[in-house]
Structure formats: C-alpha cells, structure tokens
Amino acid sequence: MKNDIRRRREASDLSQADLAEAVGVTRQTINAIERDRYDPSIELAFKLALFFDCHIEEIFDPDVDLE
Amino acid sequence: MIPDVPPESRLEKMRFYRRLLYGCLAVGVSGFLVAEALEYPLVAVTIYWGGLLGMLAVKFGTSVRLFDERDRALERRASNVTIYLVAGALIVAAPAVFALEATGGYEAPPTVSSILFGFSAMFLLWGAVFLVLRYRP
Numbered sequence: 001m002k003n004d005i006r007r008r009r010e011a012s013d014l015s016q017a018d019l020a021e022a023v024g025v026t027r028q029t030i031n032a033i034e035r036d037r038y039d040p041s042i043e044l045a046f047k048l049a050l051f052f053d054c055h056i057e058e059i060f061d062p063d064v065d066l067e
Numbered sequence: 068m069i070p071d072v073p074p075e076s077r078l079e080k081m082r083f084y085r086r087l088l089y090g091c092l093a094v095g096v097s098g099f100l101v102a103e104a105l106e107y108p109l110v111a112v113t114i115y116w117g118g119l120l121g122m123l124a125v126k127f128g129t130s131v132r133l134f135d136e137r138d139r140a141l142e143r144r145a146s147n148v149t150i151y152l153v154a155g156a157l158i159v160a161a162p163a164v165f166a167l168e169a170t171g172g173y174e175a176p177p178t179v180s181s182i183l184f185g186f187s188a189m190f191l192l193w194g195a196v197f198l199v200l201r202y203r204p
Contacts (some may be wrong), residue, residue: 021078029137041136 002061006034008052023047071090080131088133150193157186 001028009030016030023044025028032038040048049056095118102111125134161183169175173185 017078021076023138024077024132025135026081027078029135032137038137038140043135 001039002036002057002060002063003033005030006047008059012052019051020058022051073199077131081133084125084131088122088125091118091125094118095121143201152185154190157183157190161187 004009005019009016014022016034020027020030024047025044029038029044031041045056045060045067049059052059069143095115098114098118099111102108102114164173164179164183168175
C-alpha cells in the first residue's frame with residue numbers, strides 16, 4: 001500500500017524515531033511502512049492520521065477497486 | 068551491551084528490556100551448554116531454568132511493551148512459512164515412506180518414523196488449535 005508518510009514526516013522535521021515514539025511502534029516499523037514493506041494495522045493507521053491531523057485516505061493509497 | 072541505568076524514552080526502554088530479555092535467554096542457553104560440557108547436568112538445568120525465569124520476569128514484570136505489531140506480524144509470517152515447509156515435506160515424504168515399507172522395499176530407520184509421527188502430531192495439534200480459534204465464542 002502506497003503512502004506519503006516519509007514526505008509528511010520530513011515536512012514536520014521529524015526523524016523516524018520521533019514518529020515511532022509518538023505513535024508507539026519501533027523505528028524499524030516506521031521505516032518498513034515508508035518503504036511499502038509493511039501495511040500497518042487500522043489502529044496504527046488511525047494513530048498516524050491523528051498525528052498528522054488528516055484522514056487515513058490522505059496518507060494511504062490502497063490502489064484497489066471493487067471489481 | 069546493556070546500559071547501567073534504564074533510559075527514559077519509550078523506544079529506549081523497549082530496547083533496554085528487549086536486550087535484558089534476550090540476555091537472560093543467552094545466559095540460560097550458553098550456561099546450559101557450558102555446564103553440560105563440563106558434565107554438571109544439574110547445574111546446567113538450573114542455569115537454563117534460571118535464564119527462562121529471568122525472561123519471564125522481564126516479559127511480565129515490565130509495563131513496557133516489548134514488541135510492536137510488525138514484530139508480531141513477522142512472527143506470524145515466519146510461523147506460516149515454517150508450517151508450509153514442514154507440511155510440504157510431510158505430504159511428500161510420509162506416504163512414500165509408508166508405501167515403501169508396505170511393499171517391503173525399504174524399512175525406515177526409527178529416527179525417520181519418529182520425525183514423521185512427530186510432525187503428524189504437530190499438525191493434529193495445529194488443527195485442534197485452529198478449530199478452537201475458529202469456533203470460540
């Protein structure tokens with residue numbers, strides 16, 4: 001699942017560790033999400049959206065359709 | 068290296084207690100091996116259980132969450148891959164061994180039979196756990 005966490009994090013002048021600390025996961029998890037190697041749980045996605053003060057769909061692009 | 072004083076941030080605390088947990092495991096296992104090599108079996112088992120108890124004490128004695136959701140996802144994935152690999156080996160090997168034994172062309176050594184029965188028992192357990200999880204209220 002594509003996301004723009006890295007762009008938002010860098011725009012906020014935060015390190016991966018800072019963001020990880022804020023949302024309660026490890027730095028490696030933030031790194032894996034930014035590199036599209038791990039899709040976060042709904043709970044973590046909500047935390048990230050809350051942290052960046054936006055909706056989940058503004059951060060994550062699931063790239064799926066209902067066919 | 069485990070720092071002398073537990074640090075303050077949540078991530079650093081997590082790292083500290085994880086190292087402590089794995090440290091207990093390492094001490095327990097290496098102590099067991101060394102004591103076994105020196106032919107002190109009772110000491111070996113005592114050190115081993117001490118290490119395990121240390122692990123449990125760290126895991127349940129701290130309010131810090133030691134593993135996050137990705138750690139658990141990796142654990143589930145590793146378990147899945149392992150189960151599939153063992154299932155594949157068992158599906159291919161077990162009928163072949165039993166068929167060869169039935170035709171008298173081959174007699175499997177006790178170790179092979181034990182491994183096959185052990186894996187079969189593991190899959191029965193897996194099935195039972197799966198059913199419990201599937202139908203639990």
